[in-house]
Structure formats: C-alpha cells, structure tokens
Amino acid sequence: MKRIKINEQHCIGCRLCEIHCLVQHSKSKKIIKAFREERESIVPGIHVEESGYVSFALQCRHCEDAPCIEACMTGAMYRDPETEAVICDQDRCVGCWMCVMVCPVAAIRRGPEDQVASKCDLCMEAEIPVCVVNCPNEALVYEDDAVR
Amino acid sequence: MNTPSCGGPPGKSMNRRDRGKDIGGCAISGIMAENGELFSGELVMRSIANMRERANGLGGGYAAYGIYPQHKDHYALHVMYESGQDQQTTEQIIQQNCLIHEAEPIPTHPLHVIKQRPLLHRYFVTVKPEQLERYYDLSEDDIMANIVMTINTDVSGGFVFSSGKNMGIFKGVGYPEDIGQFFRVDEYDAYIWIAHGRYPTNTTGWWGGAHPFGLLEWSVVHNGEISSYGINRRYLANFGYYCTLQTDTEVIAYIFDLLLRKHDLPLEVACMAMAPPFWAEIERMAPEQRELARTIRTVYGGALLNGPFSVVVGHSTGMIGFNDRIKLRPMVAARHEDRLYIASEEAAITEICPKPDVTWHAQGGVPIVGKLKNGAEDSAVAQVAG
Amino acid sequence: MQLRKWLVEPEFRIERDPEKCIQCGVCVRQCANDVHEYDEEEEVVYSDSTNCVSCHRCATLCPTDAISIRPFPLEFRPNAVWTASTLRNLYKQADIGGVLLTGMGNDQDQPMYWDRMLLNASQVTNPSIDPLREPMELLTYIGRKPDSVQFERIAGQPRMTTQLEPQLQLQVPVMFAAMSYGSISYNASVALAQAAQQVGTFANTGEGGLHKDLREYADHMIVQVASGRFGVDSDYLNTGAAVEIKIGQGAKPGIGGHLPGEKVDAAISATRMIPEGTDALSPAPHHDIYSIEDLRQLIYAIKEAVCYSKPILVKIAAVHNVSAIASGCVRAGADVLVIDGYRGGTGAAPTMVRNNVGIPIEFALAAVDSRLREEGIRHQASLIASGGIRCSADVAKAIALGADAVNIGTAALVAMGCHLCQKCYTGKCNWGIATQDPYLTKRLNPNIATRRLVSLLESWALEIKELMGGMGINAVESLRGNREHLRGLGLTNRELQILGIKAAGE
Structure with a gap:
C-alpha cells in the first residue's frame, strides 16, 4: 500500500502539516474559516515531535497487523478494503481509548469533541495526503511500500 | 611592413571601410580543367550571365589561374587607384620592397555601362633580396602579404585587389558580364575560372568591394552572410591578419590562407575546421576520427564559419567549393570529362555544358575538391610557350 | 548606553x-x-x-x-x-x-552594463535557426589550446600529432562560482555538486576544502587553493577535476576570506584541517606570491603535483589594470583565467570594500579579451566571467564579449531559495544556505536544491539556444568573442571603445 514516509533529516518543524491536516478535516476546508471556527474541535492526525533541532511529523503508520483494530471493542477501527488504510468510524467510536493505549507509535489522539479518537486517514478525499503536498521541504513523501 | 591588429574600422575615404558590414546575396560559378588545359573566359562569362537575376549590378568579377605564364614566378599585383597621387604613393611602397619586372595599365574595353572606374594598373614583382634578408624569419609569401596589407590599410586611395602568381582577379561595379567585357576576360586563357555576380543590400559603389576577393594565390567568391563574422575577424587578428573590408569574403580568404598555408592543415581538415560536424556526429565517429574532429573543433572554434554560405575558392593547384554545415545556400556541382563545374544554380552549368557526366548537390560542410592532375600545371605553361 | x-x-x-x-x-x-x-x-x-x-x-x-x-x-x-x-x-x-560588514554582492545603484548592451537577430539576408528543430550546440571545452594543430605526412597520408592539454568539458557554458563549505552549509555544497554532475558542468569548493562525502562528485568539482591553504593536500589536489588558485575575489579585492570560529564545527574543522572553533582567516595576499614570477612557480608546483593532468585556473578580481595582470597570469601558465567583477557576491565583506573597490566585469572582460588577442595569446587560456551574471541574456552577452563561460554564485543561491537579505555573515540564514546551525541547515533539502539548480541551468541553456538561433548561429564558439552581435545603448564613445562594440543603429 501507499504510505507516508518520514524523512526526519528534512523536517524543519514548521508544522504546516498539522495546519493543513486540520483544514482538510474541517467542515469548510477553508483555512481561515477552519481556524476561526473549528480550531478547538479538531485534532490533526499528524503531530510534529521535536527535541532540539531534531523533529519529525508523526502520523498513523497503518500497521499491517494493527493492534488498534484488535483492541477496538465496537469495531469502529477498521481497515479500508480499498486503500488498506486504518480508519476510525467516528459514529461507532465510544471513546474508550483502548486504541490510544495499544498504539505502538502513539499516533492516535483523543478527539476534543465527542470524545472520539482522531487519527490519520490518509486524506481519503484527496489524491495525495495534504500534509505531504504542503510539506515545504519534502520531509514527508507519499510512496508505495515497494519503494522502501 | 607593420601588420597592425584588427581594431575598430579604420577611418578611410573612398567610401569603403567606414561602412558597416557588407551583406547580401550573390551568384557564383567556377570552372576548372583538372588536366591543366587552358580555356577562354568567355565560357564562365556565359555561365555567370545566366544567373543575372541573382546579381543587381553592384558588383561582378573574375579570378583566372594560368593567365600569366610568361610571369609565372612573379607576383602579379592588380592595383586600383583613385588618383595619380595615390598611384605615386603606392608605387613608392612597391618600389621600396619589390623588384618590378613589368608594369602596365590593365587592358580594358570602354563600355558605357561601366562608370566611375578607378585607375587600373598591374605590376609583376618579386620581393627584393635585401628585404628577404631583413625579414629572414618570414617567407616571401608572408612579406608579400604584409606589403599588400600595408598598401590596403595605409594608402587611402590605393587598393591591391590581386596578388598571386600566374593568376589575376578582375572586378568592379557592374553586372558580371559587363565587367567581363570591360576587362576583356574572353581574351585570357586559364585552367581555373571563378566568377561572381553581386547583390549587396547596401549600395556601396566601390570597386574593391566587388568579388572575388584575393590574397596571394587565394581567390574567394562567396554567397551568403556569415553570422560568425565578428569572431572570425578577431580570431584572425590573433594571427596578424588585418581585416579592412568588412566582408565575409575577405575573412574566408584569410582563414584559407591561415589554415592551409600557415598551419599547413590537410585540405579536408581545413574544411572541417570551417564547417565542422556536430558534436553528436563526432561522438558517433570511429575513435581516431573522433579525436581528430574533437581536437579541430576545440582548437579552431574561431575559424568556424557559422551561418549560410556557399563559397568557391581558387588556388594555384585547385578549386574548392563548399557549403555551410547545415546547407543554407544553394550549390550544384557537375563533372564532364576533365572539367569540374560548381555554380549556385544548375542552369548556369547546363548553359555551358549541356550534358555533364554527373551532376550533384553539394552537401553541407562537405568540400567539393578539384585538383590539378600531376604535371598538369607544367603542361599548362607548356601549352602557351609552345 | x-x-x-x-x-x-x-x-x-x-x-x-x-x-x-x-x-x-x-x-x-x-x-x-x-x-x-x-x-x-x-x-x-x-x-x-x-x-x-x-x-x-x-x-x-x-x-x-x-x-x-x-x-x-x-x-x-x-x-x-x-x-x-x-x-x-x-x-x-x-x-x-x-568595520561595517555585509554579505552578497554590491547592491549600489551603479550602471548595469549588461542592460546597456543589446543582442542581434537575423532578418532576410540570413535565416534564423530554430533550436526546437535543428541542432544547437553549447558544448564548451575549457583549457589551454595550441595555436594550431600539427600533422605529419606518412606516405602522403596526414596523421595528427597534436595532443590537447587537459580540458574541462561543459555541456552548458555556466559553472558554479567558488563557494566554500563553511561559508555555505553542507546541504548547499551537496546540491551544487550534484547539480554540476547532473548538468555536466562544474562546482567549485572555494577555499573550504572538499568534504570527504563530496569526493564522489569530485570529477565535477574544481578544488580551490587560496591564501589560507585550508584543506589543501596532495590528495585534495588530485581529487578535483581542476585546481583553481584564488588570488582575489570581486566582492573584496585585496582581502582574504574570513570564517569566524563559531562556524567551525567538527566537520568543517576536519575539512579545512584546522582546529575546531578557531577562526579561519586567509591572509590578504598569498605569502608565497608577491609577484608574477611567484605565481608561475605556484602554478607549476601544482601542475607537478597533479602530473600535468588537470587544467589550472587562476581567479583574479577585476581591478583597474586587469588586462595587464591577466596577460601576466596567462604567460605565467594559467590554463583558465577567472575574472570576478565588482558585483561578485561573498559571505562576508567590509561594506566599504564591497561597494567601492574593483571595476565592472563587462569592462574587465572586454579589456582582457582584447588584450590577450592583441598579444596573440588568447587561445592559451580560457576566460571565465564572473560576478553579477543574473540571467541567460547576461551569459550570452558575456560570451559575445569574449568569455568562454561564466560563473554564477548569487543566481545559484537564489535558485536554492536565497532572498538576498545580505546577512550571510551573521550565520543566521533562515533559508539554510549560509549557516552551520543544524536547526537552520535542515531547511535546505539538498535534493530539492539540486533539482532547482538543474532546472535553472537547463532553462538558461534553452534560452541561450533561442538567442543564438535568432542570431543565425548554431555553435557557441561562433558567438564567443563575436562582438558584432552586440550594440551599445546609451553608452559614451569611450565606453563603446573599451567594450569594443558599436552603438545601436551603427
């Protein structure tokens, strides 16, 4: 499957990935409106980890053997048959946070509203995930597993 | 005897060197008997007259090889003068440096369409022994070339337009067939005849600006405009050639002289320097040929003639026709028995040789070479003597 | 206070x-x-x-x-x-x-002579050539040329006996100017080297030595020997494609390079062969070159060290009597002469020197080319014009004035993202170019920078081909030194004379 590859040596910690992730997952998809109206209600599915000058943008790895799917008691966490991405069905999520507990890379976060889990969905509506498109230094690359 | 380098255009009168670069189109024709047989200029006059519409009456001329067998070891200087004063000044320079074996006006035939002609004289000379001694590091040819350049740059109203041995250039302002009649070229016999009809876009009415252009044994007629003129001229300056005429033809003649006489390059190599193959072609060549082509292009970049041209060059033992490397000007060649014909148009050849053995179009950058057969030159001389 | x-x-x-x-x-x-x-x-x-x-x-x-x-x-x-x-x-x-310090090239409002020269095009009497349909050649060989090619005749068959001295082959007549690792970041150095290799031209180490990881690009790197001799050893000289002796630089003629100790981290210290944290101060002159004969000795010492297998470049700043100096350098054995005009860039220079010392490259280039031709030694060295080349038209004009090729520094940095804030000397380059701060150097992804540099050179090549085609020229050697294709606009007679060009309309 196609995944987002992280080149941490090129990550400059600007956090434009987080910003554009938030916009992409807003209702309006307009950056100024999204920040004005939905900033508090959306948690981006990508998060920049930083220590000194080392930084990288972490998001769900869409593991082949995904513990979050195993751990989900409502079946909200499932694998999309088409893209093979691990997706959280927000309608079924009850906010038990088992997925947050078992995620080996800490890529799932608590959503502020409705208490549902927030995670990367590989921007199902966009051809290329917006974090990749908007990374100014190509620290995020969207490519096939085979390439690795 | 100075050979000043190419500077800006020298301030000269006679409406010639202070003009911009001479550009235009033209007709050219060349005939060579490779067996050295001498034939009348009447033939080449008919050939060039057949391309009258390629000229506009502002220049015509001829070069003929083998016409002065009685003076075959003397430089034949054809000189034009604006005035008697210029003649005096020029003859002083000639006398200082040369032994004059014979001097006379160039025979002409009055023709009402030929106007404003200069004084025309010819001198058969050799370089004085004491000058040869003084310039022991130069050959007689080098000294002669320097004398010609000195006259052409220092005497405002004097111009040497032919300086080879056993050859002569006849040229002026007018249609080539009229110029031919004026100079009575049908009365000369030669083994190479080269003719030119000129179509300049500017209206310089100066006799010296007509073609062929000559230096020593070289004569050049040319059709086209060389876009590399600026660097060719400066490249030649590096070797002491002083370009004064703002014409491509002059530059081509000097490059031939430099590459063949001074640098002693094989003819094919000299042509390669002037119209080299593309780098992509060079890459595909066999190793030895590739090395040669690469070296020639690298060293002789300044001699590359870029832009459209077709040119016929005469020298004492042959005639060369060749085109720019992407063939932007017409050139047709034909052979019939011992004769080689080169012309801008096929009609100019069939006019005088209705059924040639073979006719072909020159390829870009590939020279057409006519060479005197062994001993032919001697026999040419013998014919006249006998 | x-x-x-x-x-x-x-x-x-x-x-x-x-x-x-x-x-x-x-x-x-x-x-x-x-x-x-x-x-x-x-x-x-x-x-x-x-x-x-x-x-x-x-x-x-x-x-x-x-x-x-x-x-x-x-x-x-x-x-x-x-x-x-x-x-x-x-x-x-x-x-x-x-002393007031500044970075990059002279930004004063002095006349730009490139903009006062116009190129020619064909109309009627000769055809222009379409580079999209016909070959158009930019290939250039840099190095010493003989004045003629010699042949021997064996049984009437000519055989070439001349063997060319070492040459650098340029696919595009544009090279990257000397920019040292230290003045620019490692990532910027990598990008320049990679781009040079991909395009088929050369990058230049400047006086900062050659980082061991850059040796894989060494066949497209010119290694520089400056007055401080930083990073120079036999291995360094033999690794590069050519060796450049830096006498001076257009931005600060008469002054040596100066890299503050704060920038000298472990990698730079290893590359420059100096202790970590020490200032890298190049002397103003080479202390073994106090005159022209000393230059000759250094040129031949280096030629000996590399077994005459590489061309030796000499880089001088364009100063008042540049043509006489240039002639001396060529006679001293330089195979390539780089002339850096007063608009040349730098990582750090005293403002007063940068803005007030030297002469424009246009005049220097024209004067040197004419002088070398007058002396009949133009073929003995290639001529590189440097300092303030901004676009492909500048390149074409420089070549028409007489350059074999040009060097670009500032234009290359701009292609990588530089916005000319002129604060290189602070080490706080926000674009990750002129800095060694790892937080900032990360900002220049060398792959992106390489791509952009390649793109720049390739588009310039296309534009130069368009300009040449318009002039009816299909090989760059016919443009080189061809001042017939230049006309001056609003220049005095004296300026036209020095440039060796006619006025527009002549």
Whole structure:
C-alpha cells in the first residue's frame, strides 16, 4: 500500500502539516474559516515531535497487523478494503481509548469533541495526503511500500 | 611592413571601410580543367550571365589561374587607384620592397555601362633580396602579404585587389558580364575560372568591394552572410591578419590562407575546421576520427564559419567549393570529362555544358575538391610557350 | 548606553493582516532572528520589526499570506547627499564601532552594463535557426589550446600529432562560482555538486576544502587553493577535476576570506584541517606570491603535483589594470583565467570594500579579451566571467564579449531559495544556505536544491539556444568573442571603445 514516509533529516518543524491536516478535516476546508471556527474541535492526525533541532511529523503508520483494530471493542477501527488504510468510524467510536493505549507509535489522539479518537486517514478525499503536498521541504513523501 | 591588429574600422575615404558590414546575396560559378588545359573566359562569362537575376549590378568579377605564364614566378599585383597621387604613393611602397619586372595599365574595353572606374594598373614583382634578408624569419609569401596589407590599410586611395602568381582577379561595379567585357576576360586563357555576380543590400559603389576577393594565390567568391563574422575577424587578428573590408569574403580568404598555408592543415581538415560536424556526429565517429574532429573543433572554434554560405575558392593547384554545415545556400556541382563545374544554380552549368557526366548537390560542410592532375600545371605553361 | 534604540529605526516593518492571520505560529518557528513571538496568554502572534532582515522566510511559509514586509515607512528627511543608508551606517558605527560588514554582492545603484548592451537577430539576408528543430550546440571545452594543430605526412597520408592539454568539458557554458563549505552549509555544497554532475558542468569548493562525502562528485568539482591553504593536500589536489588558485575575489579585492570560529564545527574543522572553533582567516595576499614570477612557480608546483593532468585556473578580481595582470597570469601558465567583477557576491565583506573597490566585469572582460588577442595569446587560456551574471541574456552577452563561460554564485543561491537579505555573515540564514546551525541547515533539502539548480541551468541553456538561433548561429564558439552581435545603448564613445562594440543603429 501507499504510505507516508518520514524523512526526519528534512523536517524543519514548521508544522504546516498539522495546519493543513486540520483544514482538510474541517467542515469548510477553508483555512481561515477552519481556524476561526473549528480550531478547538479538531485534532490533526499528524503531530510534529521535536527535541532540539531534531523533529519529525508523526502520523498513523497503518500497521499491517494493527493492534488498534484488535483492541477496538465496537469495531469502529477498521481497515479500508480499498486503500488498506486504518480508519476510525467516528459514529461507532465510544471513546474508550483502548486504541490510544495499544498504539505502538502513539499516533492516535483523543478527539476534543465527542470524545472520539482522531487519527490519520490518509486524506481519503484527496489524491495525495495534504500534509505531504504542503510539506515545504519534502520531509514527508507519499510512496508505495515497494519503494522502501 | 607593420601588420597592425584588427581594431575598430579604420577611418578611410573612398567610401569603403567606414561602412558597416557588407551583406547580401550573390551568384557564383567556377570552372576548372583538372588536366591543366587552358580555356577562354568567355565560357564562365556565359555561365555567370545566366544567373543575372541573382546579381543587381553592384558588383561582378573574375579570378583566372594560368593567365600569366610568361610571369609565372612573379607576383602579379592588380592595383586600383583613385588618383595619380595615390598611384605615386603606392608605387613608392612597391618600389621600396619589390623588384618590378613589368608594369602596365590593365587592358580594358570602354563600355558605357561601366562608370566611375578607378585607375587600373598591374605590376609583376618579386620581393627584393635585401628585404628577404631583413625579414629572414618570414617567407616571401608572408612579406608579400604584409606589403599588400600595408598598401590596403595605409594608402587611402590605393587598393591591391590581386596578388598571386600566374593568376589575376578582375572586378568592379557592374553586372558580371559587363565587367567581363570591360576587362576583356574572353581574351585570357586559364585552367581555373571563378566568377561572381553581386547583390549587396547596401549600395556601396566601390570597386574593391566587388568579388572575388584575393590574397596571394587565394581567390574567394562567396554567397551568403556569415553570422560568425565578428569572431572570425578577431580570431584572425590573433594571427596578424588585418581585416579592412568588412566582408565575409575577405575573412574566408584569410582563414584559407591561415589554415592551409600557415598551419599547413590537410585540405579536408581545413574544411572541417570551417564547417565542422556536430558534436553528436563526432561522438558517433570511429575513435581516431573522433579525436581528430574533437581536437579541430576545440582548437579552431574561431575559424568556424557559422551561418549560410556557399563559397568557391581558387588556388594555384585547385578549386574548392563548399557549403555551410547545415546547407543554407544553394550549390550544384557537375563533372564532364576533365572539367569540374560548381555554380549556385544548375542552369548556369547546363548553359555551358549541356550534358555533364554527373551532376550533384553539394552537401553541407562537405568540400567539393578539384585538383590539378600531376604535371598538369607544367603542361599548362607548356601549352602557351609552345 | 541604549543610544541605538532611539537613533536607528528598524529597516523594515512587518505588517500582519489580522483578517488573515490564524495564529498558527509558522512564522514564529521560522525566524532565526526572533522577530515573531506567540503570546500564549493572549493567543496572538506579535512581531518586533527591529531585527527583521526582510529575508521573506516567514512570509513565504505563511499558509494564509498574512505577512507583508515593507521598508520602514518613517523616512529620513530627504537629502540627496546624506542618504538613508549613509546615515544608518554612521549611526551604527558610532554605536558599536568597528568595520561595517555585509554579505552578497554590491547592491549600489551603479550602471548595469549588461542592460546597456543589446543582442542581434537575423532578418532576410540570413535565416534564423530554430533550436526546437535543428541542432544547437553549447558544448564548451575549457583549457589551454595550441595555436594550431600539427600533422605529419606518412606516405602522403596526414596523421595528427597534436595532443590537447587537459580540458574541462561543459555541456552548458555556466559553472558554479567558488563557494566554500563553511561559508555555505553542507546541504548547499551537496546540491551544487550534484547539480554540476547532473548538468555536466562544474562546482567549485572555494577555499573550504572538499568534504570527504563530496569526493564522489569530485570529477565535477574544481578544488580551490587560496591564501589560507585550508584543506589543501596532495590528495585534495588530485581529487578535483581542476585546481583553481584564488588570488582575489570581486566582492573584496585585496582581502582574504574570513570564517569566524563559531562556524567551525567538527566537520568543517576536519575539512579545512584546522582546529575546531578557531577562526579561519586567509591572509590578504598569498605569502608565497608577491609577484608574477611567484605565481608561475605556484602554478607549476601544482601542475607537478597533479602530473600535468588537470587544467589550472587562476581567479583574479577585476581591478583597474586587469588586462595587464591577466596577460601576466596567462604567460605565467594559467590554463583558465577567472575574472570576478565588482558585483561578485561573498559571505562576508567590509561594506566599504564591497561597494567601492574593483571595476565592472563587462569592462574587465572586454579589456582582457582584447588584450590577450592583441598579444596573440588568447587561445592559451580560457576566460571565465564572473560576478553579477543574473540571467541567460547576461551569459550570452558575456560570451559575445569574449568569455568562454561564466560563473554564477548569487543566481545559484537564489535558485536554492536565497532572498538576498545580505546577512550571510551573521550565520543566521533562515533559508539554510549560509549557516552551520543544524536547526537552520535542515531547511535546505539538498535534493530539492539540486533539482532547482538543474532546472535553472537547463532553462538558461534553452534560452541561450533561442538567442543564438535568432542570431543565425548554431555553435557557441561562433558567438564567443563575436562582438558584432552586440550594440551599445546609451553608452559614451569611450565606453563603446573599451567594450569594443558599436552603438545601436551603427
């Protein structure tokens, strides 16, 4: 499957990935409106980890053997048959946070509203995930597993 | 005897060197008997007259090889003068440096369409022994070339337009067939005849600006405009050639002289320097040929003639026709028995040789070479003597 | 004394559009000069323009284009003599003392002679050539050429006996100017080397030595020997494609390079072969070259060291009697002469030197080319014009004036992202180019920079081909030194004479 590859040596910690992730997952998809109206209600599915000058943008790895799917008691966490991405069905999520507990890379976060889990969905509506498109230094690359 | 380098255009009168670069189109024709047989200029006059519409009456001329067998070891200087004063000044320079074996006006035939002609004289000379001694590091040819350049740059109203041995250039302002009649070229016999009809876009009415252009044994007629003129001229300056005429033809003649006489390059190599193959072609060549082509292009970049041209060059033992490397000007060649014909148009050849053995179009950058057969030159001389 | 605060106004003013700013903080994280600050209490980004250098890093990355940077609107009282920059310099010097420093090339409003020369095109009497349909050749060989090619005749068959001295083959007649590792970041050095290799031209180490990881690009690197001899050993000389002796540099003729100790980290210390943290101060002259015969000795010492297998370049700044100096360098054995005009860039130079010393490359190039031709030695060395080449038309004009090729420094840096804030000497380059701070150097992804450099050179090549085709020329050697294709615009007779060109209309 196609995944987002992280080149941490090129990550400059600007956090434009987080910003554009938030916009992409807003209702309006307009950056100024999204920040004005939905900033508090959306948690981006990508998060920049930083220590000194080392930084990288972490998001769900869409593991082949995904513990979050195993751990989900409502079946909200499932694998999309088409893209093979691990997706959280927000309608079924009850906010038990088992997925947050078992995620080996800490890529799932608590959503502020409705208490549902927030995670990367590989921007199902966009051809290329917006974090990749908007990374100014190509620290995020969207490519096939085979390439690795 | 100075050979000043190419500077800006020298301030000269006679409406010639202070003009911009001479550009235009033209007709050219060349005939060579490779067996050295001498034939009348009447033939080449008919050939060039057949391309009258390629000229506009502002220049015509001829070069003929083998016409002065009685003076075959003397430089034949054809000189034009604006005035008697210029003649005096020029003859002083000639006398200082040369032994004059014979001097006379160039025979002409009055023709009402030929106007404003200069004084025309010819001198058969050799370089004085004491000058040869003084310039022991130069050959007689080098000294002669320097004398010609000195006259052409220092005497405002004097111009040497032919300086080879056993050859002569006849040229002026007018249609080539009229110029031919004026100079009575049908009365000369030669083994190479080269003719030119000129179509300049500017209206310089100066006799010296007509073609062929000559230096020593070289004569050049040319059709086209060389876009590399600026660097060719400066490249030649590096070797002491002083370009004064703002014409491509002059530059081509000097490059031939430099590459063949001074640098002693094989003819094919000299042509390669002037119209080299593309780098992509060079890459595909066999190793030895590739090395040669690469070296020639690298060293002789300044001699590359870029832009459209077709040119016929005469020298004492042959005639060369060749085109720019992407063939932007017409050139047709034909052979019939011992004769080689080169012309801008096929009609100019069939006019005088209705059924040639073979006719072909020159390829870009590939020279057409006519060479005197062994001993032919001697026999040419013998014919006249006998 | 807090004089500075109230004597010198900021140079720029940052205008933040409150309608657009989303307080995302990208600008805060991008500014190495700490201009932007996020106030957590008020949840607002504030900007303090005092330290802004107008490098546009924040504005470029701002996702909503909320930031504009303008010259500070408070103007000094108009005075044609005591201009704003003069006053600023006086205030600054009175306050902190010392030599005024600056980066990049001369930014003064002196005439640009490239813009006063126009190129030719064919009409009627000869055809222009279409580079999209017909071959158009830019291939250039740099190095010493013989005046003629010799043949021997064996049984009437000619055989070439001449063997060319070592040459550098350029696919495009544009090389990257000397920029040392140290003055620029490792990533910038990698990008220049990679781009040179991909395009088929050369990058130049400058005086900073050759990082061991860059040796894989060495066949497309010219290694420099400057007065400080940093990073020079036999291995270094033999690794590069050619060796350049740097006598001077256009931005600061007569002054040696100066890399402050703060920039000399472990990798730079290893590459330059100096202790970590020490200043790398190149002497003003080479202390073994006090005259022309000494240069000859160094040229031949290096030729011996590399077994005559590589061309030796000599780089000089364009100064008043440049043509005589150039002639001397060629006669001393230089195979390639690089002339750096007074607009050449630098990582750091005294402002007064940068703005007031040297002459324009246009005049220097024309004078040197003419002089070498007059002396009949032009073929003995190739000529590289450097210092202020901004676009492909400048390249074409430089070649028509007589250059074999040109060097570009500033244009290459701009292609990588440089916005000419002229603060290279501070080491706080927000674009990750002229800095060694790992937080900042990361900002230049060498792969992106390489791609952009390649793109620049390839597009220039296309444009040069278009210009040549228009002139009816299909090989660059027919443009080289072909001043017939240049005409001057608004130049005095004397200027035309020095440039060796006619006026427009002549």
